[in-house]
Amino acid sequence: MPKVVVIGAGIVGTSLADELTARGYTDVTVLDRGPLFATGGSTSHAPGLVFQTNPSKTMSAFARYTVAKFNALTHPGGWAFNPVGGLEIATTEERLADLHRKAGWAAAWGIEGRLLTPVECVALHPLLDRERVLGGFHTPADGLAKAVRAAEAQAWQAMSRGATFRPHTEVLGVVDRGGRVTGVRTGDGIVDADIVVCAAGFWGAQFAKGVGLVLPLVPMAHQYARTGQIAPLVGRNSELAEAGLPILRHQDRDLYFREHGDRIGIGNYGHKPMPVDMSALLAESAGEPMPSMLPFTEDDFAPAWREACQLLPALGDSKVEEAFNGIFSFTPDGFSIMGEHRDLSGFWVAEAVWVTHSAGVAKATAEWIVDGTPSTDVHECDLYRFEDVARSPQFIMTTSSQAFVEVYDIVHPAQFRTALRGLRTSPFHHRQQELGAYFYEGAGWERPAWYEANHALAQQLFSHGLACPQRDEWASRFWSPISIAEAHVTRERVAMYDMTPLTRYEIAGSGAVSFLQQMTTNNIDKSVGSVTYTLLLDETGGIRSDITVARLAETTFQVAVNSPMDYDWLHRHLPRDVTLRDITGATCCIGVWGPLARGMVQPLCSDDLSHGAFKYFRALQTYLGAIPVTMLRVSYVGELGWEIYASAEYGAALWDLLFDAGREHGVIAAGRIAFNSLRIEKGYRSWGTDMTAEHRPAAAGLAFAVRMDKDDFIGKAALTGASEPRNRLCSIVFDEPTAVAMGKEPVYRGDECVGYVTSAGYSPTIGRTIAYAWLPAGAAPGDVLRVDYRGARHNARVHGEPVVDPEMTKIKR
Ligand code: FAD
Ligand code: THG
Secondary structure, X not given: OXXXXXXXXXXXXXXXXXXXXXXXXXXXXXXXXXXXXXXXXXXXXOOOEEOOXXXXXXXXXXXXXXXXXXXXXXXXXXXXXXXXXXXXXXXXXXXXXXXXXXXXXXXXXXXXXXXXXXXXXXXXXXXXXXXXXXXXXXXXXXXXXXXXXXXXXXXXXXHHOOOEEEOOOXXXXXXXXXXXXXXXXXXXXXXXXXXXXXXXXXXXXHHXXXXXXXXXXXXXXXXXXXXXXXXXXXXXXXXXXXXXXXXXXXXXXXXXXXXXXXXXXXXXOOOOOEEOOHHHHHHHHOOOOOOOEEOOOHHHHHHHHHHHHHHOHHHHHOOEEEEEEEEEEEOOXXXXXXXXXOOOEOEEXXXXXXXXXXHHHHHHHHHHHHHOOOOOOOHHHEXXXXXXXXXXXXXXXXXXXXXXXXXXXXXXXXXXXXXXXXXXXXXXXXXXXXXXXXXXXXXXXXXXXXXXXXXXXXXXXXXXXXXXXXXXXXXXXXXXXXXXXXXXXXXXXXXXXXXXXXXXXXXXXXXXXXXXXXXXXXXXXXXXXXXXXXXXXXXXXXXXXXXXXEEEEOXXXXXXXXXXXXXXXXHHOOOOOOEEEEOOOOEEEEEEEOOOHHHHXXXXXXXXXXXXXXXXXXXXEEEEOOEEEEEEOOOOOOOOEXXXXXXXXXXXXXXXXXXXHHHHHOOEEOOHHHHHHHHHHOOOOOEOOOEOOOOOOOOOOOHHHOOOOOOXXXXXXXXXXXXXXXXXXXXXXXXXXXXXXXXXXXXEXXXXXXXXXXXXXXXXXXXXXXXXXXXXXXXXXXXXXXEEEOOXXXXXXXXXXXXXXXXXXXXXX
């Protein structure tokens, strides 16, 4: 049995020890520099509010598991979880509207919740000023975790199965041999280990640096204060219960509240980000009992106190009696960080975890360690999700500070970062700027969402009958009707898309064929010039990615993927006779698609581009004019045409060459919004949004890309004899032309929530919004559903797939 050392006995380390020992890994030693179990880490100070609802399905599932687990823990001191319920209130119209969206997430992820009138809010929480409250969202299963008690109770469970906890033992470093951990170094000597898990809280980044890992987290101070006695609370709560009123969020003013007997605790996110300088903290806090507590900065709290007294007027007769600035981790995207070090096997991290998600993260980590794959999709939390561009100290500090500022903000799903822009630009950037590109950011790349240069064209098309349904203000943000025209022109004429940000690798070497056969579901061992759409599965048959594999030479492949996690997955399995190289930035790509694409490109090329000579899903290395290019006859938008790749230095010339050649065909440059709606029309999925490792190919409608008659590949065994899926990804089409969806909306059949939307886009071809939704497997074309978009229910029907061009006549001609 493997020996496990866990660094840190906070809520994460203790929960992990429990989850590991419950799975039979009973040789677990948990080391902490502090005393047990009020170690002095963040857990020791957490007021323990657990609001389960999160935009992320995974984070919500982690929170649900935490609540279920903590509810069942026993501790002689009393409860580990007190399900007082959660109440979020709105004091602005915008927040009130947004609570509907939040209620939608709760419904979609299976968390009970209800929107309340102001009177109902006050009935639940009588300290509220009725005049200020416009409405609320109540989640009865939310509540308070007693974090140290929950840690201790889980630790006891782990100890009863053989785990050991050692206080006052600082881990100084990791011992390794041949790329594997063999133990950890402490002041008392070496503790042997086959597996080391870093659950060191906000100290984790500093620690992991010692083994060459960048953990993008920033320790931030956050203010928490307790008042003196509040008259109306006196005698309300027994000493044991501590609280009876729901935990309360006042997100419009960055505040949260809970009861401590007859006092109120107030958490404040309204202050400037206060990142903690770790080297100073480590020096100053050596040997201190509570090293995650900093002195209270009173001035930062003054506005919060005024706001708190306005919302809860009874506070006005009291004052702050105890307060501190507590430290915990923020990450660039708000997600935790989980996974195993790629270059040091056996070294794992479970970092930047709130109490709220702690047991869920611990369970998934334990499954990952013991079974090889977590049962929940964890890609949002994956240690290797960060692009290189996102791993600089400057990027981590800037984006994590932004995450602190935005923690209670209403964040639009299409909202993009404004700081640190312009880091990755394609060679077409200047031309795109000239065309009035409205850029947003993804993976560090500047990506045109639409082009203002197409404004006049759009107006002309709309005045000649192209429909442009009214959108509400929310759906109009980061959006333009020009995108409708761009999509329409792609279907009618021809358009150029900047595909440079599509991540691509060169995989080469004598073992490349067998490697790719082993890694992917489809047969890639076809002739030179073949292109194959195929899947990467995990061992349990879950979809890790969907990729295209172009065989450019006998042992050279160009592989286009979805995220840095694909690089990580391939790299972990890479044999010695295969090389894997990211060629994204060294190359560029333009998608030229539309019925006129061939007429536009053929004159530039001496090779025959006819359908007979250059077939669908084939690759060709040739020249356009004087420029060496690789053309793939692939189209995510579902039109005739090619992805045209070139070495980056040719990019500017290639764009001009194509754009000039296209003038007589009415070519336009088109952006990501058009691109997205066209791929949804065509039935193409987007990994990470429509399907994840939670789903198997058949359920996601991707069984066609799996060759069960092929020799072994990762995930094949799990698919063999797999039971029928309970849910399926379906296309749905809204009845009303004005109805929209943005993703993550709950889908109802009658009054029952039966699924959720993943992605959506307005289809100019049918004049309706089309969406993907996960629905019960029995859902059939024509079934009528209702989608809850921010509180308004819109009719939609299940539609056969694809909605546009099911015969493939547009694409294969
Ligand atoms: P910690 O509890 O910090 O545990 C890490 C442990 O590692 C520590 O005990 C430390 O001593 C030990 N350690 C570190 N380095 C070493 C080493 N080299 N060797 C040995 N041991 C080491 N979360 C919520 O969900 N809800 C809330 O309402 C909430 N409110 C909060 C309010 C405040 C004021 C603060 C500070 C945090 C709050 N949080 C809340 C966040 C939450 O407390 C933390 O995210 C969580 O406790 C982190 O748990 P952890 O186990 O990862 O880290
Ligand atoms: N282009 C290339 N690679 C990619 C993408 C791309 N890799 C990542 C991501 N996008 C993968 N997604 C898709 C989805 C669908 C298709 C291509 C890439 C596609 N599907 C055909 C179909 O379903 O009809 C496959 C037909 C077949 O298997 O023959 O074209 O945009 N280069």
